[in-house]
Amino acid sequence: MKLELSKENNQNYTSISILGAYVYPDQISISLTSQYTVQQNLYCRYYDCKRTEIPESAYRSVVFPESVLHCPRRVGAELVSVSRSLEDEEEIPEPVRLTFRSSENPPHDLTVCVAPLYGNESKWLQIVEFVEHMKLEGATFVYFYVGEISDYDRKILTDYVRTGDVEVIDLHDKFERPYYAWHLITIQDCHLRAKHHSKWVSFLDLDERISGTKNQSLIELLNAQESNVGEIQIPVLNIVKYNDMPEEFENVVQLKEDMMFRKWTDSIDPTWNASKAIIKPEKVGIMFIHFAIAKLPGVRTIQVNESQAVVRHFRSTQHRVDLNDWQLVPQADGTLLKITKRPLESEFAEKLTNAIVKRVLNVYDRVPVKCDRIARYLWESRNFPNPCESMSPVF
Secondary structure (H helix, E strand, O other), X not given: OOOOOOOOOOOOOOOOOEEEEEEOOOOEXXXXXXXXXXXXXXXXXXXXXXXXXXXXXXXXXXXXXXXXEEEOOOOOOOEEEEEOOOOOOOOOOOOEEOEEOOOOOOXXXXXXXXXXXXXXXXXXXXXXXXXXXXXXXXXXXXXXXXXXXXXXXXXXXXXXXXXXXXXXXXXXXXXXXXXXXXXXXXHHXXXXXXXXXXEEEEEEOOOEEEEOOOOOOHHHHHHOOOOOEEEEXXXXXXXXXXXXXXXXXXXXXXXXXXXXXXXXXEEOOOEEEEEEEEEOHHHEEEEOOOOEEEEOOOOEEEEOOOOOOEEEEEEEOOXXXXXXXXXXXXXXXXXXXXXXXXXXXXXXXXXXXXXXXXXXXXXXXXXXXOHHHOOHHHHHOXXXXXXXXXXXXXX
Protein backbone atom coordinates (compact mmCIF):
# COMPACT_ATOMS: atom_id res chain seq x y z
CA MET A 1 0.00 0.00 0.00
CA LYS A 2 1.36 3.42 -0.96
CA LEU A 3 0.33 6.19 1.40
CA GLU A 4 0.60 9.85 0.46
CA LEU A 5 1.89 11.11 3.78
CA SER A 6 3.90 14.22 4.58
CA LYS A 7 7.65 13.73 4.31
CA GLU A 8 8.76 17.34 4.22
CA ASN A 9 9.61 19.75 6.99
CA ASN A 10 7.20 22.40 5.74
CA GLN A 11 6.46 23.93 9.15
CA ASN A 12 10.06 24.78 10.15
CA TYR A 13 10.21 22.18 12.92
CA THR A 14 13.71 21.60 14.23
CA SER A 15 12.92 19.35 17.16
CA ILE A 16 10.32 16.78 18.16
CA SER A 17 7.74 16.99 20.92
CA ILE A 18 5.05 14.64 22.18
CA LEU A 19 1.28 15.15 22.27
CA GLY A 20 0.33 11.94 24.06
CA ALA A 21 1.56 8.44 24.95
CA TYR A 22 -0.60 5.36 25.48
CA VAL A 23 0.17 1.91 26.83
CA TYR A 24 -1.88 -1.01 25.49
CA PRO A 25 -1.77 -4.73 26.33
CA ASP A 26 0.80 -5.38 23.59
CA GLN A 27 2.67 -2.10 23.00
CA ILE A 28 3.09 1.62 23.66
CA SER A 29 2.11 4.23 21.06
CA ILE A 30 3.36 7.81 21.09
CA SER A 31 1.72 10.63 19.13
CA LEU A 32 4.08 13.37 17.97
CA THR A 33 3.38 17.00 17.13
CA SER A 34 5.64 16.85 14.06
CA GLN A 35 4.21 15.90 10.66
CA TYR A 36 7.38 15.38 8.67
CA THR A 37 8.89 12.38 10.48
CA VAL A 38 6.99 9.54 8.76
CA GLN A 39 9.21 6.51 8.05
CA GLN A 40 12.10 8.05 10.00
CA ASN A 41 13.89 6.16 12.78
CA LEU A 42 13.44 7.42 16.33
CA TYR A 43 14.34 5.92 19.68
CA CYS A 44 11.76 5.14 22.35
CA ARG A 45 13.08 6.27 25.75
CA TYR A 46 11.65 4.93 29.02
CA TYR A 47 11.51 6.53 32.50
CA ASP A 48 10.39 5.40 35.93
CA CYS A 49 8.04 7.26 38.27
CA LYS A 50 10.93 9.47 39.47
CA ARG A 51 11.65 10.53 35.87
CA THR A 52 14.90 8.56 35.87
CA GLU A 53 15.65 6.85 32.56
CA ILE A 54 15.55 3.06 32.83
CA PRO A 55 19.08 1.83 31.96
CA GLU A 56 19.62 0.14 28.59
CA SER A 57 15.91 0.31 27.77
CA ALA A 58 15.97 2.49 24.62
CA TYR A 59 14.49 0.92 21.51
CA ARG A 60 14.83 2.02 17.89
CA SER A 61 11.50 2.19 16.06
CA VAL A 62 10.08 3.86 12.95
CA VAL A 63 7.44 6.58 12.68
CA PHE A 64 4.38 5.11 10.99
CA PRO A 65 1.72 6.14 10.32
CA GLU A 66 2.27 9.88 10.25
CA SER A 67 3.12 11.35 13.68
CA VAL A 68 2.91 7.97 15.47
CA LEU A 69 5.75 5.95 16.99
CA HIS A 70 5.06 2.41 18.25
CA CYS A 71 7.28 1.03 21.02
CA PRO A 72 7.47 -2.20 23.05
CA ARG A 73 6.33 -2.15 26.65
CA ARG A 74 8.94 -1.96 29.43
CA VAL A 75 8.60 -3.10 33.06
CA GLY A 76 8.64 -0.09 35.38
CA ALA A 77 8.05 2.50 32.68
CA GLU A 78 5.73 5.31 33.80
CA LEU A 79 6.85 7.98 31.35
CA VAL A 80 8.31 7.99 27.84
CA SER A 81 10.14 10.29 25.46
CA VAL A 82 11.77 10.02 22.03
CA SER A 83 15.13 10.90 20.47
CA ARG A 84 16.86 10.72 17.12
CA SER A 85 19.94 9.05 18.56
CA LEU A 86 21.44 7.75 21.79
CA GLU A 87 24.07 10.47 21.95
CA ASP A 88 24.35 12.16 25.35
CA GLU A 89 24.48 15.66 23.88
CA GLU A 90 21.10 15.38 22.15
CA GLU A 91 18.34 17.32 23.86
CA ILE A 92 15.50 14.91 24.62
CA PRO A 93 11.90 16.17 24.87
CA GLU A 94 10.51 16.29 28.40
CA PRO A 95 9.08 12.82 29.18
CA VAL A 96 5.29 12.53 29.28
CA ARG A 97 3.29 10.24 31.52
CA LEU A 98 1.76 7.17 29.94
CA THR A 99 -2.01 6.98 29.65
CA PHE A 100 -3.01 3.41 30.43
CA ARG A 101 -5.33 1.84 27.88
CA SER A 102 -4.99 -1.83 28.77
CA SER A 103 -8.56 -2.80 29.67
CA GLU A 104 -9.95 -5.79 27.77
CA ASN A 105 -13.44 -4.34 28.09
CA PRO A 106 -13.42 -0.62 27.20
CA PRO A 107 -15.39 1.57 29.62
CA HIS A 108 -17.27 3.31 26.79
CA ASP A 109 -19.35 1.96 23.92
CA LEU A 110 -19.23 5.19 21.87
CA THR A 111 -16.97 8.22 22.12
CA VAL A 112 -16.44 11.22 19.84
CA CYS A 113 -13.28 12.97 18.64
CA VAL A 114 -13.85 16.66 17.87
CA ALA A 115 -11.62 18.47 15.37
CA PRO A 116 -9.53 21.38 16.71
CA LEU A 117 -11.50 24.40 17.89
CA TYR A 118 -10.35 27.79 16.58
CA GLY A 119 -11.73 30.86 14.83
CA ASN A 120 -13.65 33.93 15.91
CA GLU A 121 -17.17 32.54 16.12
CA SER A 122 -18.60 31.90 19.58
CA LYS A 123 -18.40 28.22 20.59
CA TRP A 124 -20.21 27.85 23.93
CA LEU A 125 -23.68 27.03 22.57
CA GLN A 126 -22.28 24.87 19.78
CA ILE A 127 -20.37 22.86 22.39
CA VAL A 128 -23.47 22.29 24.54
CA GLU A 129 -25.61 21.30 21.56
CA PHE A 130 -22.93 18.94 20.29
CA VAL A 131 -22.32 17.15 23.58
CA GLU A 132 -25.97 16.83 24.57
CA HIS A 133 -27.00 15.66 21.10
CA MET A 134 -24.34 12.95 21.01
CA LYS A 135 -25.19 11.89 24.57
CA LEU A 136 -28.79 11.32 23.52
CA GLU A 137 -27.50 9.17 20.65
CA GLY A 138 -25.52 7.01 23.06
CA ALA A 139 -22.08 8.64 23.29
CA THR A 140 -20.67 8.71 26.83
CA PHE A 141 -17.42 10.62 26.33
CA VAL A 142 -16.05 13.34 24.03
CA TYR A 143 -12.43 14.30 23.29
CA PHE A 144 -12.10 18.03 22.56
CA TYR A 145 -8.95 19.42 20.95
CA VAL A 146 -8.64 23.14 21.63
CA GLY A 147 -6.55 25.49 19.56
CA GLU A 148 -7.99 28.84 20.53
CA ILE A 149 -11.29 29.72 22.23
CA SER A 150 -12.50 32.51 24.47
CA ASP A 151 -12.56 32.32 28.26
CA TYR A 152 -16.35 32.44 28.07
CA ASP A 153 -16.44 29.40 25.77
CA ARG A 154 -13.96 27.51 27.92
CA LYS A 155 -16.29 27.72 30.94
CA ILE A 156 -18.67 25.19 29.40
CA LEU A 157 -15.82 22.81 28.56
CA THR A 158 -14.52 23.11 32.11
CA ASP A 159 -17.94 22.17 33.45
CA TYR A 160 -18.12 19.10 31.20
CA VAL A 161 -14.66 18.07 32.43
CA ARG A 162 -15.95 18.47 36.00
CA THR A 163 -18.82 16.06 35.35
CA GLY A 164 -16.62 13.54 33.51
CA ASP A 165 -18.25 13.97 30.11
CA VAL A 166 -15.25 15.26 28.17
CA GLU A 167 -11.49 15.43 28.03
CA VAL A 168 -9.85 18.64 26.80
CA ILE A 169 -6.52 18.46 24.98
CA ASP A 170 -4.94 21.89 24.52
CA LEU A 171 -2.88 22.19 21.37
CA HIS A 172 0.40 23.95 21.98
CA ASP A 173 3.87 23.51 20.61
CA LYS A 174 7.11 25.47 20.54
CA PHE A 175 6.76 25.78 16.77
CA GLU A 176 3.82 27.95 15.81
CA ARG A 177 1.48 26.75 13.09
CA PRO A 178 -1.99 27.58 11.80
CA TYR A 179 -4.55 25.72 13.87
CA TYR A 180 -6.00 23.85 10.89
CA ALA A 181 -2.55 22.23 10.51
CA TRP A 182 -3.27 20.31 13.73
CA HIS A 183 -6.18 18.39 12.21
CA LEU A 184 -4.36 15.30 10.93
CA ILE A 185 -2.23 15.16 14.08
CA THR A 186 -5.33 15.15 16.28
CA ILE A 187 -6.95 12.45 14.14
CA GLN A 188 -3.97 10.16 14.81
CA ASP A 189 -3.82 11.10 18.49
CA CYS A 190 -7.53 10.63 19.11
CA HIS A 191 -7.47 7.27 17.34
CA LEU A 192 -4.76 6.21 19.81
CA ARG A 193 -6.60 7.82 22.72
CA ALA A 194 -9.78 5.85 21.96
CA LYS A 195 -8.15 2.42 21.70
CA HIS A 196 -9.24 0.20 24.60
CA HIS A 197 -11.18 3.20 25.90
CA SER A 198 -14.19 2.90 23.60
CA LYS A 199 -15.73 0.16 21.47
CA TRP A 200 -16.64 2.69 18.75
CA VAL A 201 -15.33 6.19 18.07
CA SER A 202 -16.49 8.83 15.59
CA PHE A 203 -14.55 11.78 14.16
CA LEU A 204 -16.57 14.98 13.76
CA ASP A 205 -16.29 18.76 13.52
CA LEU A 206 -18.06 20.94 16.07
CA ASP A 207 -20.74 21.91 13.53
CA GLU A 208 -21.58 18.23 12.90
CA ARG A 209 -23.48 15.64 14.88
CA ILE A 210 -24.87 12.20 14.02
CA SER A 211 -28.57 11.38 14.18
CA GLY A 212 -30.11 7.94 14.23
CA THR A 213 -33.86 7.52 13.79
CA LYS A 214 -36.91 7.65 16.01
CA ASN A 215 -36.96 3.86 16.17
CA GLN A 216 -33.20 3.23 16.39
CA SER A 217 -30.63 5.45 18.06
CA LEU A 218 -27.07 5.60 16.84
CA ILE A 219 -25.77 3.35 19.61
CA GLU A 220 -28.48 0.80 18.83
CA LEU A 221 -27.40 0.85 15.18
CA LEU A 222 -23.80 0.21 16.22
CA ASN A 223 -24.71 -2.58 18.62
CA ALA A 224 -26.61 -4.35 15.82
CA GLN A 225 -23.50 -4.73 13.64
CA GLU A 226 -21.72 -8.02 13.03
CA SER A 227 -18.43 -8.50 14.87
CA ASN A 228 -16.27 -8.18 11.73
CA VAL A 229 -17.58 -4.68 10.92
CA GLY A 230 -14.89 -2.18 11.87
CA GLU A 231 -15.96 0.94 9.99
CA ILE A 232 -19.36 2.49 9.31
CA GLN A 233 -19.55 5.33 6.79
CA ILE A 234 -22.44 7.78 7.18
CA PRO A 235 -23.80 10.26 4.61
CA VAL A 236 -23.95 14.01 5.28
CA LEU A 237 -27.07 16.14 5.54
CA ASN A 238 -25.95 19.73 4.91
CA ILE A 239 -28.14 22.20 6.80
CA VAL A 240 -28.03 25.87 5.91
CA LYS A 241 -26.62 27.87 8.84
CA TYR A 242 -27.54 31.46 8.00
CA ASN A 243 -25.85 33.34 10.86
CA ASP A 244 -23.15 33.10 13.50
CA MET A 245 -23.90 31.97 17.03
CA PRO A 246 -24.63 34.35 19.97
CA GLU A 247 -21.68 35.64 21.97
CA GLU A 248 -23.21 35.07 25.42
CA PHE A 249 -26.22 33.65 27.23
CA GLU A 250 -29.03 36.17 27.83
CA ASN A 251 -32.10 34.28 29.01
CA VAL A 252 -33.91 30.98 28.43
CA VAL A 253 -36.28 32.37 25.81
CA GLN A 254 -33.42 33.72 23.72
CA LEU A 255 -31.42 30.54 24.30
CA LYS A 256 -34.14 28.38 22.78
CA GLU A 257 -34.41 30.70 19.80
CA ASP A 258 -30.65 30.48 19.24
CA MET A 259 -30.36 26.69 19.36
CA MET A 260 -29.09 25.63 15.95
CA PHE A 261 -31.34 22.61 15.53
CA ARG A 262 -34.44 24.72 16.32
CA LYS A 263 -33.36 27.75 14.34
CA TRP A 264 -32.14 26.16 11.11
CA THR A 265 -33.76 23.22 9.33
CA ASP A 266 -33.30 24.13 5.63
CA SER A 267 -31.22 21.37 4.05
CA ILE A 268 -30.24 19.75 0.78
CA ASP A 269 -30.45 16.06 -0.01
CA PRO A 270 -27.94 13.82 1.82
CA THR A 271 -24.61 13.33 0.06
CA TRP A 272 -21.54 11.13 0.36
CA ASN A 273 -19.30 14.11 -0.29
CA ALA A 274 -17.30 14.73 2.95
CA SER A 275 -19.04 11.79 4.68
CA LYS A 276 -17.81 10.77 8.12
CA ALA A 277 -17.01 7.41 9.69
CA ILE A 278 -17.38 5.58 12.98
CA ILE A 279 -14.74 2.94 13.66
CA LYS A 280 -13.68 0.28 16.10
CA PRO A 281 -10.29 1.77 16.97
CA GLU A 282 -8.48 -1.54 17.55
CA LYS A 283 -9.53 -2.81 14.11
CA VAL A 284 -8.24 0.21 12.16
CA GLY A 285 -4.55 0.74 11.44
CA ILE A 286 -4.61 4.25 9.98
CA MET A 287 -7.41 6.80 10.20
CA PHE A 288 -8.05 9.80 7.95
CA ILE A 289 -10.50 12.67 8.48
CA HIS A 290 -13.34 11.03 6.54
CA PHE A 291 -12.53 7.31 6.42
CA ALA A 292 -10.16 4.55 7.48
CA ILE A 293 -7.08 4.28 5.26
CA ALA A 294 -5.99 0.84 6.51
CA LYS A 295 -7.82 -1.86 8.47
CA LEU A 296 -6.83 -5.19 9.93
CA PRO A 297 -7.32 -8.24 7.66
CA GLY A 298 -10.93 -9.40 7.47
CA VAL A 299 -12.38 -6.16 8.86
CA ARG A 300 -15.34 -4.89 6.86
CA THR A 301 -16.50 -1.38 5.96
CA ILE A 302 -20.22 -0.78 5.49
CA GLN A 303 -22.21 2.23 4.39
CA VAL A 304 -25.55 3.10 5.96
CA ASN A 305 -28.14 5.14 4.09
CA GLU A 306 -29.94 8.26 5.24
CA SER A 307 -32.90 6.22 6.52
CA GLN A 308 -30.58 4.73 9.17
CA ALA A 309 -28.29 7.61 10.17
CA VAL A 310 -26.97 10.96 8.90
CA VAL A 311 -24.30 13.45 9.86
CA ARG A 312 -26.19 16.69 10.40
CA HIS A 313 -23.73 19.37 9.23
CA PHE A 314 -24.69 22.97 10.04
CA ARG A 315 -22.85 24.51 7.11
CA SER A 316 -22.43 28.26 7.45
CA THR A 317 -23.37 30.66 4.68
CA GLN A 318 -20.77 33.03 6.11
CA HIS A 319 -18.04 30.43 6.41
CA ARG A 320 -14.48 31.62 6.25
CA VAL A 321 -13.44 28.51 4.30
CA ASP A 322 -16.38 27.39 2.16
CA LEU A 323 -18.15 29.65 -0.30
CA ASN A 324 -20.45 32.32 1.10
CA ASP A 325 -24.11 31.51 0.41
CA TRP A 326 -23.10 28.06 -0.83
CA GLN A 327 -26.75 27.01 -1.00
CA LEU A 328 -27.34 29.54 -3.80
CA VAL A 329 -24.49 28.40 -6.06
CA PRO A 330 -25.84 26.75 -9.26
CA GLN A 331 -24.97 23.08 -9.83
CA ALA A 332 -23.09 21.81 -12.87
CA ASP A 333 -26.33 21.66 -14.90
CA GLY A 334 -27.23 25.23 -13.96
CA THR A 335 -30.03 24.34 -11.56
CA LEU A 336 -30.16 25.48 -7.93
CA LEU A 337 -30.01 23.11 -5.01
CA LYS A 338 -33.39 21.92 -3.75
CA ILE A 339 -33.97 23.13 -0.19
CA THR A 340 -36.10 20.96 2.11
CA LYS A 341 -36.89 21.48 5.79
CA ARG A 342 -35.66 18.54 7.88
CA PRO A 343 -36.12 19.21 11.61
CA LEU A 344 -35.13 16.78 14.34
CA GLU A 345 -37.76 14.32 15.48
CA SER A 346 -39.99 16.17 17.98
CA GLU A 347 -39.45 13.95 21.04
CA PHE A 348 -35.68 13.96 20.53
CA ALA A 349 -35.73 17.74 20.02
CA GLU A 350 -37.61 18.27 23.28
CA LYS A 351 -35.12 16.13 25.24
CA LEU A 352 -32.24 17.97 23.63
CA THR A 353 -33.73 21.37 24.41
CA ASN A 354 -34.22 20.48 28.08
CA ALA A 355 -30.68 19.09 28.40
CA ILE A 356 -29.16 22.22 26.84
CA VAL A 357 -31.17 24.58 29.05
CA LYS A 358 -30.21 22.66 32.20
CA ARG A 359 -26.50 22.72 31.41
CA VAL A 360 -26.39 26.35 30.26
CA LEU A 361 -28.24 27.60 33.33
CA ASN A 362 -25.84 25.70 35.56
CA VAL A 363 -22.81 27.34 33.93
CA TYR A 364 -23.84 30.80 32.75
CA ASP A 365 -26.85 31.87 34.85
CA ARG A 366 -24.80 33.18 37.77
CA VAL A 367 -26.47 34.11 41.03
CA PRO A 368 -24.89 37.29 42.48
CA VAL A 369 -23.63 37.21 46.04
CA LYS A 370 -25.43 39.30 48.67
CA CYS A 371 -22.34 41.11 49.84
CA ASP A 372 -24.02 42.79 52.81
CA ARG A 373 -24.65 39.37 54.38
CA ILE A 374 -20.96 38.42 54.49
CA ALA A 375 -19.69 38.64 58.09
CA ARG A 376 -17.49 41.73 58.51
CA TYR A 377 -14.76 39.86 60.44
CA LEU A 378 -14.16 37.59 57.42
CA TRP A 379 -12.80 40.46 55.36
CA GLU A 380 -11.77 43.00 58.02
CA SER A 381 -9.59 40.48 59.90
CA ARG A 382 -7.49 39.94 56.75
CA ASN A 383 -7.52 43.54 55.57
CA PHE A 384 -9.53 42.59 52.50
CA PRO A 385 -11.78 45.21 50.86
CA ASN A 386 -15.47 45.47 51.63
CA PRO A 387 -17.03 42.87 49.25
CA CYS A 388 -19.77 45.35 48.38
CA GLU A 389 -17.01 47.46 46.81
CA SER A 390 -14.69 44.77 45.45
CA MET A 391 -15.00 40.98 45.42
CA SER A 392 -11.27 40.38 45.56
CA PRO A 393 -8.20 42.10 47.02
CA VAL A 394 -5.70 43.77 44.74
CA PHE A 395 -2.29 42.11 44.92
